[in-house]
Amino acid sequence: YRSTASNPDPQTKRKAIGLSTGEQLLAAVDQALQLDDHLRWEVQNSGIEPVPSEVPPVVPADFDWSKIPTQWAGERARTVDRLDKLLTEAGSAYEVNWSLPPRLDHRLDPTVDELLTRTITNSPSTAGKRLSDAKRHIYGLRPDPTAAYREAVRAVEEVACPLVLEKAAAASSATLGTVRNHLRDAPDKWQFVLLDNDGEGSVQPLVAMLDRLWTGQVSRHGGGRNSRDQTLAEGEAAVHLAATLVYLLGAGTLKRRKGSI
Structure with a gap:
């Protein structure tokens, strides 16, 4: 959901009483995130892991793990992470809040x-x-x-x-x-x-x-x-x-x- 204003004021953006189609979609997504017990379990228990494709077949003893990109270990959490990146790239006023339960928040x-x-x-x-x-x-x-x-x-x-x-x-x-x-x-x-x-x-x-x-x-x-x-x-x-x-x-x-x- 991208704001149609060129430089929208954060307060102005959040004063609308009615919900646009985009906001209705985000409301549905937000509800789905909060009610997804599997997602909540992954966020709480699975944590993050190195991206497998970035790890060499043979890992040297002095390998610098800090240079390897990471991802959520759970598949559902990774899907929500991709949603968060899409919101960021689209200039959305919203982002994923990973506190429990995960939800959408104003950025x-x-x-x-x-x-x-x-x-x-x-x-x-x-x-x-x-x-x-x-x-x-x-x-x-x-x-x-x-x-x-x-x-x-x-x-x-x-x-x-x-x-x-x-x-x-x-x-x-x-x-x-x-x-x-x-x-x-x-x-x-x-x-x-x-x-x-x-x-x-x-x-x-x-x-x-x-x-x-x-x-x-x-x-x-x-x-x-x-x-x-x-x-x-x-x-x-x-x-x-x-x-x-x-x-x-x-x-x-x-x-x-x-x-x-």
Whole structure:
């Protein structure tokens, strides 16, 4: 599926309400990928292997395997990999996401995608799962910004609540909002790794990020005057802000000052 615009804006491309024939086809492909248990098994268990035709009949002891191209070991996974290459060559706005279950996602800048994926992989399992779900909701074939924002907030809570409010987290009473309030009201108890002009590790930068993520979730409660679903731009911003916070909090950049309780 190739966009008909010469230089389509990513936000504009994803605002169409109706589905074109090409999008209907991609939706069917996406559903087939997610429901294919054999494909899921191959991705999870078969891994990759050297392309047999590129391996010499007799392999020298000092053979450089890193120069040999690889492929998926499973036939079905190789078929989906060919689909992914066709989408790339066609300039499609979509690509195959190989996380389980495999699916079609909107194409991200490779550097941004790598950073997001690395954060998901290296995060505590619960936070990583939440962040992965948030990414799927915002970059899947049919984006759901409200769900993406919700999972982004939960991903940060998985790391921030037990770190800052351990007892409240154990009692399931801590939220991103209570974490923000504690850091804002008791800044002398905590130190951020980056120093300010006074040589102090003020937690204000973290408080500002937590506050914006928390207050920006206008879909959290229904019935309010300003309550509504999140926009696509809000969902994307929340996912990437959450990824930054999950990384920073998980990497030990926020520490309790010595002597504080």
